[in-house]
Amino acid sequence: MENSKVLVVGGTGYIGRRIVRASLAHGHRTFILMRPEIGLNIDKLQLLLSFKAQGALLVEASMEDHRSLVAAVKQVDVVVSAISGRHFLLQIKLVEAIKEAGNIKRFLPSEFGIDPARMGHALEPGRITFDEKMEIRRAIEEASIPHTYVSANCFAAFFVPNLSQMRTLLPPKEKVHVYGDGNVKVIFMDEDDVATYTIKSIDDPRALNKTIYLRPPENILSQNELIAKWEKLSGEVLERIPIPSDEFLASMEDQMSTDFLVKHFQFCFILLHFLRNTVKHTCLVGTMVL
Ligand SMILES: NC(=O)c1ccc[n+]([C@@H]2O[C@H](COP(=O)([O-])OP(=O)(O)OC[C@H]3O[C@@H](n4cnc5c(N)ncnc54)[C@H](OP(=O)(O)O)[C@@H]3O)[C@@H](O)[C@H]2O)c1
Incomplete structure (x- = not known):
């Protein structure tokens, strides 16, 4: 061509x-x-x-x-x-x-x-x-x-190295916030x-x-799976701190006006909430593998 x-x-x-x-x-x-x-x-x-x-x-x-x-x-x-x-x-x-x-x-x-x-x-x-x-x-x-x-x-650099933590792009050292039950699948690219x-x-x-x-199957991971991969790579075990959805939303209200980066995490949170719907629909609307 x-x-x-x-x-x-x-x-x-x-x-x-x-x-x-x-x-x-x-x-x-x-x-x-x-x-x-x-x-x-x-x-x-x-x-x-x-x-x-x-x-x-x-x-x-x-x-x-x-x-x-x-x-x-x-x-x-x-x-x-x-x-x-x-x-x-x-x-x-x-x-x-x-x-x-x-x-x-x-x-x-x-x-x-x-x-x-x-x-x-x-x-x-x-x-x-x-x-x-x-x-x-x-x-x-x-x-x-x-x-x-x-x-x-989700662009990988915004969500993978930081294990989807807020306000940083680097891996957490001791504690990791886990959104909801941490089991909803996310697509990283x-x-x-x-x-x-x-x-x-x-x-x-x-x-x-x-x-x-764009959703390569091997790039679809839950936050728990992402954390487990990092723990295996780093040889360290992180303390998991669960963040329920209402707590996350309340904390966002305080920070949204001043911290643009938080917006990226809002996307992440929305995604965690609604991803199952999204994946279901992507199958219907001409998913392409190139
Ligand atoms: N999926 C994800 O996780 C994710 C993450 C980040 C971004 N995105 C998406 O990727 C797209 C691009 O985002 P990005 O982060 O790559 O953008 P960016 O680096 O912040 O900026 C892209 C370009 O926008 C142009 N620009 C800035 N101000 C402008 C102005 N006043 N007038 C005209 N052009 C202007 C500049 O182009 P020049 O100076 O070169 O002309 C700049 O290099 C967006 O649609 C965003 O939603 C997705």
């Missing part, structure tokens, strides 16, 4: 940079949106230049400048957005540009988490993420833009795998106008 021309929006971000690497590795002509707003951010600039040295093309455009966005989109046939959670709604501008350009054969908006279509019952205030992702989906579908949504469940599956889906006809669900 002929390789695609892929524009990555948010290409210096946590998942975006991995998508750029995966796109280059798969031999696609890879364009990265370079925003003038990055200004003096030397880390971003150096990353962009290192991608350029690997063959990527940097395209200057701003989400605030419709003409520049249309011009950027016209150079490619696939757009992958990996824009950050705080800026999801800016993607409306991207949708407008893609609609006007009229040449895009596949758009992948910034999703890469739990399928927002199944999170109507999520709790405030974290549910805003799901609501905004759904707003972008509606705009895409109203504009009849060919699309693929990637549901990637290596971020590089998320990027690879994303890039593999861009020209796969089976993924056209579908949601793909």
